[in-house]
Amino acid sequence: MVGAIGVIGYQFDDQTVELLSYRTKPHFGKERVISKESVKKMKEKTFPFTFNNIDETKNKVLICPHGPDPVFYGIRGENTKSLLQAAKLIKTQEKLDGYLIFKSNQGTSAHLKNEIDVSELKPYSSGKITGYVLDDPKMEKGGHAFFTIISKGNKVRCAVYEPTGLASEMMHLRKGDKVMIGGAVRKASKKYPRVVNIEFIKILNLKKNLKLTNPLCTKCNKKMKSKGKNQGFQCVKCGKKVKSKKIEVVQRKIKKQMYLPVVSAHRHLTRPRQRIGILNRNIQFDDSVSWFRIFKN
Ligand SMILES: [Zn+2]
Incomplete structure (x- = not known):
């Protein structure tokens, strides 16, 4: 219900909806048994109009909370x-009590829209930063x-962080790459300085990776041998000489694109990939759909 209270006074630039189904009292605190196959099927039938239901890379259902x-x-x-x-x-075998539908800002990355003031980098603030x-x-x-x-x-x-599934890809970043990052500022601990926990990273420009x-x-299509420092290069086969090394452009192992964490690492508000560029200002509170329902068991 916290989500519902949070709605009051919130300016919705973009919005999504969430349907919460409720258990009957005797089931509170008990394990939630749900058919994984049915969640998969639900995703297939309703994606992209529903999102973050299941993490198929980890075969993990994401729609059930774990608490009491x-x-x-x-x-x-x-x-x-x-x-x-x-x-x-x-x-599911469990008889549920009913459902409620809430308007929400989940999936909108609302918390990452603002620029973080990098001169202050206030702990617990969140937003985006562009830099090199x-x-x-x-x-x-x-x-x-x-x-x-x-x-x-x-x-x-x-x-x-490792659970984002992005850490090894981000190891291919190099000095001079231009990026926009989104995330939250974590305060310094005894061991670590203040740090921004990345929730998305957009690569805006990649430095050319040049190699000599x-x-x-x-003539021979063979690598030439160095004749010694500043002595140039020579082909061992035909004897042809060249003064300097060749500049080679090596392909980068990272792309100019948006990188988002795997679904299971998403914070509630993170915008899923298929929602990039979507602004949904038009959710109708009409009478043709039931906003709540109590099941008669
Ligand atoms: Zn040669």
């Missing part, structure tokens, strides 16, 4: 009709990637 709260499952989506269609597809990668990322124990960006003259340390290599003999 009365919610059995919550389905997030773009409109009420898709939610109701989705709810009908979910199979200052050092090659380092992987630390646990598979977390850390790097620093520079934004408006301020250094910002960034963390990409020994030139190729154009």
Whole structure:
């Protein structure tokens, strides 16, 4: 119910809806048994109008909370009709009490729209920062990637944690790459300085990866040998000489695109990939759909 209270006074630039189904009292605190197959089928039938239902890479159902709260499952989506269609597809033996549909900002990345003030970098603030990668990322124990960006003259340390599924990809960032990151500022601990926990990263520009290599003999198609420092290069086969090394462009292992965490690592508000660019201002509170229903068991 916290979500419902949070709605009051919230300015919806973009919105989504969530259907919460409720358990009957005797079931509170007991294990939620739900058919995984039915959740998969529900995703197939209703995606992209519902989202973050299941993490197929980890074969993990995401719609059920784990605590003792009365919610059995919550389905997030773009409109009420898709939610109701989705709810009908979910199979469980448990007799549920009913459902409620809430307007929400889940899936909208509402908390990441603002620019973080990098001169202050206030702990617990969240938003986005644009800057340039200052050092090659380092992987630390646990598979977390850390790097620093520079934004408006301020250094910002960034963390990409292993559960996001992005850490090893982000290890391919290099000094000079231009990025926009979104996330929350975590306060410094005894061991670590203040850091931004990354919830998305958009690569805006990649530095060319240039490599100097020994030139190729154009006649023999063979790598030439160095004749010593500043002595140039020579083909061992035909004797052809060349003065300098060749500049080679090596393909980068990361792309100019948006990178989002795997679904199971999403915070509630993170915008799923299929919602990028979607602004849904038009959810109808009409009478053709039931906003709540109490089941008669
Ligand atoms: Zn040659």
